Amino acid sequence: MSDNSLNGGLVSSAYNQALEVIASVEPRVAAATRQELADQRASLKLIASENYASPAVLLTMGTWFSDKYAEGxxxxxxxxxxxxxxxxxSLAAEHARELFGAEYAYVQPHSGIDANLTAYWAILAHRVEGPWLTDAGVKNMNDLSEADWEKLRAALGNQRLLGMSLDAGGHLTHGFRPNISGKMFHQNQYGTDPATGLVDYDALRAKAKEFKPLILVAGYSAYPRRVNFAKMREIADEVxxxxxxxxxxxxxxxxxxVFTGDEDPVPHAHVVTSTSHKSLRGPRGxxxxxxEEYAPSVDRGCPMVLGGPLSHVMAAKAVAFAEARTPEFQTYAQNIADNAQxxxxxxxxxxTKLVTDGTDNHIVLLDVSSFGLTGRQAESALLDAGVVTNRNSVPADPNGAWYTSGIRVGTPALTSRGFGADEFDAVADLIVEVLQNTQAGTTSAGAPSKASYVLGDGVADKVRARSAELLDKHxxxxxxDLA
Structure with missing residues (x-):
């Protein structure tokens, strides 16, 4: 948290009064809200996609902007x-442009998936629909004959997308077949080098030349290394x-x-999508x-893909982007990367075995098969001990995407609490303590189970006590203070 995240008793007063108002209508919601803060305070939050927004960001979401429709x-x-x-x-878009050095910013998407869907359709509109309509001599889709409309639909729905595979660290929305992105595109996937777990740009280039995608998707949700986006742009341009x-x-x-030059995607990509929470520490959105070339198509997000924008969340994005434009945020971002290492x-x-034998971003991906566990067993045992993580696939995962063989952890949230090198080394010790003392369970028929587990007696209490010492310092x- 930034030093100015709290202002005397103003924030305590604001939240206590708000909870009183909520409790007067539905006391169970107020109670759950209080309990959520207590649970987060008492847990080692290591989920890489979670963080703690500032009180200013949180309070901005609870206003009458929520009541306003604003399509367009x-x-x-x-x-x-x-x-x-x-x-x-306008403020949110201005801050985003300045923060990232972008030509254009669109802040309406409700989530990362909405941002990706909007971007996909904007690219299709720019690359397929626009030229198709021009060639057909039509200025407005409403003027298309039914036969031409069917041809346009076929053209839009038969484009190629190449993205990172889920087990290599990509996201569901990068062409995973059960996801809509895998259904709306003729999709293919690139992975990582089996020996190193790293992106093989030569292999990716060869696949791109063979597949010839309309869209090359870069980025990840569980890849613990940086990406050379200049090389990615070279490959995209070649095909x-x-x-x-x-x-x-x-x-x-x-x-x-922290990511600059070839590792900063903004100067190299045609379109960049993101969430405003996670390592950016803003509201969920x-x-x-x-x-500029793609701006007019992206601006059609509503009504092309999106409904009414969440005005209260856009206001909170403006606050979060303003916070991220400070020198303090740059120090925080560097601490995230240092703490991950x-x-x-x-x-x-x-x-512990790690995918790629380390990290140079904010993600650490553990292969827990060396402990004789699935990711689901490890995730559950760690949660019992107050260590909040999420199970995640590893490259060529034999346990699939549900049980998995991995655990993904990240440093943004605990870095927000002020954890540094000593604390994160202690956290590593706590994680290993749990995993070493967890055994895979069996089914009711006595067969090996991928879900059940047995955590050694007293381990959870021991780890929670050691965690509390770390958490109390930060x-x-x-x-x-909630009354």
Missing amino acids: TVGHRFYAGCQNVDTVE GATLMVDMAHFAGLVAGK GFILAT TLAEGLMKRG PLYPGL
């Missing part, structure tokens, strides 16, 4: 009375593809200038950055 774009709404929404959306980068996970490292080194020196939202 700034100055061009389908509803009257949107002048104040125009103000906050005539649009380069789209999903930086949802590492946007905070881009904003904080999405946004898109693009070159410390955590990785701490795990490896205690005998309180969450210090000074926020």
Whole structure:
């Protein structure tokens, strides 16, 4: 948290009064809200996609902007009375452009998946629909004959997308077949080098030349290394593809200038999508950055893909982007990366196998098969001990995407609490303590189970006690007292 995240007793007063109002209508919601803060304060939050937003960001979401419909774009709404929404959306877009050095920013997407869907359809509109309509001599789709409309639909629905495979660290929305992205595109996937777990750019180039995608997707949700986006752009240009980068996970490292040059996607990609939470530490939501060439198509996000924008969340994005433009945020971002390396080194020196043998971003991916466990068993045992992680596939995972063989951990949240090198080395010790003392269980028929597990007696209590010592030194939202 930034030093100015709390202002005397103002924040405590604000939240206590808000909870009183909520409790007067539905006390169980107020109670769950209080309990959520207590649980987060008492847990080692290591989920790489989670963080702690500042009180300013959180409070911005709880306003009457929630009551306003504002379909359309700034100055061009389908509803009257949107002048104040125009103000906050313009501010959010301005801060995003300045923060990332982008030509254009679109802050309406409700989530990362919405941002990706909007980007996909914007690219299709720019690369397929626009030229198709021009060739057909039609200015408006409403003027198409039914036969021409069927031809356009076929053209839009038969384009190729090449993205990172799920087990290599890609995301569901990068062409995973059960996801809509895998259904709307003729998709193919690239993986990583089996020996190193790293992206093989030569192999990727060869696959791109063979497959010839319209869209090349870069970015990841569980790849513990940096990506050379200059090389990605070279490959995209060689095959005539649009380069789209999903930086949802590492946007905070881009904003904080940890990723620069070839590792900064914004100067190299045609379109960049992201979430505003995760390492960026803002509200839950999405946004898109693009070159001016793609801006008009992205601006059609509503009504092309999106419904009414969440004006209260756009306002919170503006606040979060403003926070990220400070020198303090750059220090925070560097600490995220430094702490991830410390955590990785701490795990490896205690005998833990890591995918790619380390990290140079915010993600550490453990292969827990060396402990005789599935990811699901490890995730559950760690949660029993107050260590919050998520199971995740590893390359060529024999246990599939549900049970998995991996555990993904990340450093953004605990770094927000002020954890440094000593604390993250201690966290590595706690993780190994749990995994070494967990055994795979059996089914009711006595067969090996991928889900059940047995955690050694007293281990959970021991780890929780040691965690409490670390957490007490770095309180969450210090000074926020709920009555």
